[in-house]
Amino acid sequence: MNTLLELKSVNYAYDHKIVLRDVNLKIRENDFLGIIGPNGGGKTTLLKIVVGLLKPMSGEIIARDGDNSRIGYLPQINQIDKKFPISVLDVVLSGLMSHKKLFGRYTLQNREKAEALMSRIGIEHLKNKNIGELSGGQLQRVFLCRAIVTDPHLLILDEPDTYVDQNFEGELYEILDQLNKQMAIIIVSHDVGTIFSHVKTIACVNKTLCYHDSNIISSEQLKAYNCPIDLITHGEVPHRVLKHHH
């Protein structure tokens, strides 16, 4: 399978505190990678390196497309100013900002594409609303549209299931399963139980990265990876996942 993106012995530190050490990761076409790990373990930092927001101290990032222009990114929505005077349609269109000429206007095709996508995700009726009027789940859908309006080869989601209702979570994963036919996906989530039943592979990030080439993982392995996930050992759903382990 074609490799989309490769990280080779990547290191990263904030000030003098090492956040990521010797991270190696290969993303292939149609991958669906779930990233788990404790808070402060470096999950978001890793994603920011992949999308090009942070430069690693050392190591290499090799992208098939030459740069990271074919990456769709859904950041954590608590970073967003919800009182900002911008409409839903404009947020989705902002995904295309590098796909038009600097002084050019958005074309009819751009708009039609954005609207078609919004109806597919089920937010067409919200297009003229201001983002301040939306619920958490609706907002996540808007940012998902922005991330995929460019038809990226790789979609990166940073905790898309926080601040949303259970209802949306189920729908989100349905949408992601669909999208996965066209693009590789990397998702960071706290909800270990849910992501295990959708992702194809798992990476545990806690300063170092441990790659697991299946979606089944045992608590012993997690311990060996030095990856203290509470949910695995306590929750109902994760236990069911563990039972499948052989």
Next chain:
Amino acid sequence: MNAIFELFQYKFFLNAMGAALLASISCGIIGSYIVARRIVFISGGITHASFGGIGIAWFLGLNPILGAAVFGVFSALGIEWISKKTEVREDSVIGILWAFGMAVGIIFIYLTPGYAPNLMSFLFGNILTVGSLDLYLLTGLCAIIILVFSLLMRLILFVAFDEEYAKTQKVPMQFLNYFMISLVALTIVLNIRMVGIILVISFLTIPQTIANMFTQDFKKMIFGAIGFGFLGSFMGLLISYRINAPSGATIIFSFVILFVLAKIIQMSILAVKRSTRI
């Protein structure tokens, strides 16, 4: 009423009305950007820092507005640059720059031999002393702002909304931010003559806040801010003429009256909506 029409026969009043219109346009557009991006405090810092430029220019015998422009743009670029450094507490730095600019300005004005200029007119503004040069400069500034916003409004909005995302999209957001903050500085400096250093920030925020009560759309907010800005400055000019007080203060006073009126109208609209629903 006749007294108002008589005013229009005076050149100084026509100049003042022209300045009010140009200030409403430049502050309406740039102020909407400032309010949306939440850089009101940064703008306050730039305003006061530019006073240093006024003082130095006065000392060197140059045009004080020119000095303020140079000083204002450089402090704006400095603040934008510092805000990118995560290890610096940005607001503290702005606070220091704010006071330092004022101090430099005052020192140089007092070092200048001979007649000390009327500090009051820089601090509180006097729209009635606006001359042809000020009007030309403001016209040029308005032309640049209108051109930039008609070509780049969406990009400006998107970068202000989510800088990080813009960075992932490889748009030249760094350059755009430096350019925009320079435009903010120039708008502030060229409007100091009208409303003064202490009050210019309200020209950049009150009309926008009023417009924002009735619309969430950035474009409509700009037009609303221009409209409320002009209405408020017209009212302020009349009051200023009437009671012989500095125009800056009377304009801001009118803005606040408009703000209160708008708040009452907004609340009654909401009340009507609620009662019709029941």
